[in-house]
Amino acid sequence: MFNIIEWIKKAETKEQKLNRIALLVLALGAGLWSFASFFSGFFRGFSTLLVVGAFTFLIGIIIYAFAQFIELRER
Known part of the structure; x- marks a missing residue:
């Protein structure tokens, strides 16, 4: 069985963790919406x-944009 919490914890960087959380929130929002x-x-x-x-889908987009902003700022 797929363990979501372990999948998020295995991310190497903070940006990857935020991207994975954003992906889950986007999937939840899209599922609810459809x-x-x-x-x-x-x-x-x-x-x-x-x-x-x-709104859940919108929150996922905001989390993803925040993760991308952090990644660009560190480069």
Whole structure:
């Protein structure tokens, strides 16, 4: 079985750890977003989940941009 915490801990640098966390947050946000967008046509309550998925995806993009900024600053 895939252990996410160990996968993040195996990253060698701080930027790699942030990139891996950003990847997980992006995947979670995209999954929520696509799940909610499919079911929002059938049920009313999924529109809130659609917004939560969109904001989660946005947070993942911000984390990834922050990791790239740290990497560029160190070079």
